[in-house]
Amino acid sequence: MLDRAKRLLELKVVCDHCLGRQVAQLTSGTTNDARGRALRGILALDYDAKPYPVKSENFANIQFRNKKAKKAKQKSCEVCFGLFEKLPAYAAAAVRELKGIEYHTFVVGTILSRPLATVEEEVWEEIGTEFCEPLKAEVNRELGKLISNRTGKDADEQIPDVTVTLNLAKRQFDVKIASLYVYGEYQKLVRGIPQTKWDKYRVTVEDIIAKPFMCVTKGTGHSLHALGREDIDARCLGKRPFVLEIKNPKKRTLNLTTLRAAVNQSKKVQIFNLRWSDVKEVVALKESRAEKSYRVLVRFKKPVTEKDLKMLKKLVGSIRQHTPTRVLHRRANKLRRRRLCSMMWKRKGKDVEFTIRGEAGLYVKELITGDNGRTQPSAAGLLKNPAVVKALDVIAIHRN
Ligand SMILES: [Zn+2]
Helix, strand or coil: CHHHHHHHHHHCCCCHHHHHHCCHHHCCCCCHHHHHHHHHHHCCCCCCCCCCCCCCCCHHHHHHHHHHHHHHCCCCCCCCCCHHHHHHHHHHHHHHHCCCCCCCEEEEEEECCHHHHHHHHHHHHHHCCCCCCCHHHHHHHHHHHHHHHHHCCEECCCCCCEEEEEECCCCEEEEEECCEEEEEEEEECCCCCCCCCCCCCCCCHHHHHHHHHHHHHCCCEEEEEECCCCCCCCEEEEEEEEEEEEECCCCCCCCHHHHHHHHCCCCCEEEEEEEECCHHHHHHHHHCCCEEEEEEEEEECCCCCHHHHHHHHHHCEEEEEECCHHHCCCCCCCEEEEEEEEEEEEEECCEEEEEEEECCCCCHHHHHHCCCCCEECCHHHHHCCCEEEEEEEEEEEECC
C-alpha cells in the first residue's frame, strides 16, 4: 500500500483525495481525503496542514523539499486538477439548477472531461487498479453529500426523483426529473375520440385525463399507457386500466382526489381508482392479455331467423383473422388465431345485439362482417347474410 502511495507521489502532485482513492478499498468507514492524509502521515510527508507535495524522486530530500513545498502548495493536484476544491461551488450551482423543482430524493452522476479520464488511466497503468476507487464514484459521493447538506434531501440511487449530472466536459449540470406514474381506470362515454394522439382528431382520452395533471405538475409531456385500446368509434363502458406518465414534473405531491374530480368534469371520459404507480406496472399493463367483453349492435341485410341465430353458436372457439382491411395500411398483414369465448344475442327491432367475450386481440367487427373472407368463421359468412356493425361498446375488461 505504501509502495503504491510513494510511487504515485513520485509521479505527480497529488491531493489527499486522489491519494486516498487509490487505496480506497483497503479500509472502510472513512473518506479518501482522510485516507490520503493518513498515508502522508505515515510517509512523514505531513509537513503542512493541506499539502500537495511536490514530486520527489528521492525521499531523503523531503526536508529540503519542504521549504519549496510552501510555494508548490498553490499548484493544483495533477490527478483531479483541483476538482475537489471546486466541489462546494459545484454543489451550490447544482442546488441553483434544482430550484423550483419538487423532489425528495436525488442522485448525482458525473461525466469526466477527456483530460481527467486520461490522467486516471495513466495513474492506473503505473500503480495498478487493485484497491482503487474510480474518480467518478468519489465525485458522485462527495458532491452528493454537499448537496444533501445544503438541501436536506437524501441521495437515493435506486429510485431518485431527480438525477443531477455534472458534465465536466461541457462544464454544466444536466438535471433529469423522474416521470410521475399514476394508475387509474377510465370509461370513454362517447364515440369518435381516439385513446391517444391520432391524425386529425383534436380531442383524445389521453389529453382529457392528462390536462389537470399537466396544470398542477408543470410537466413537459405525458403518455397514457393503457391495457389495450378501443376503436375510435367504440365507447368503453368497462373500466379500462391505465397508467398516466407525466414527464419532467416540477411538482410531485398531488391530490389525486381533486385531480380525479377535475377530469370527471368531462362528459366524455370518467376516471376511477387513482393511485400511485411505477414503470413496472406500465410493463405489466402492456403485457397483460385480459379477455374483453363487448356489446355489438348488428344490422343484417336479410331478416335473420331464430334458427340462424342458434347457428351462430358455432362461432365460439378459434377464429382465424387476417389483419383487417381497415388497419392494413399501418399494420403488417398476418394471420392470427383468437378465441371467441362466448356469444349471446338479443333482438332489438330490426337489429341484433350481441354480447360477446373474446381473447385479447380479437377483432370484433370482423368477427361479425367477415371482412371479405379475411376473418373465418364470421357471423355474416356463416349465415351467408351480409352484416354491418352499427355500434360497438367495450363493456368489460377481465383482469385476472
Ligand atoms: Zn486530486
